[in-house]
Amino acid sequence: MTMRTHEDYRDAWERIRQLEGVRPSAARDHELAALKAAVQDYEPRQTPLRPSR
Secondary structure (H helix, E strand, C coil): CCCCCHHHHHHHHHHHHHHHCCCCCHHHHHHHHHHHHHHHHHHHHHCCCCCCC
């Protein structure tokens, strides 16, 4: 799963919240792990790098 826009990011967090409220299952755990990995990959790309002083 790859996020390209901030809207994808927001949608992923919404889906994560939905899945966390559902009874555990293998499919749920797999989707939840994929979404969390995509969010973690997206966040550093959106943080502007500041030059060191």
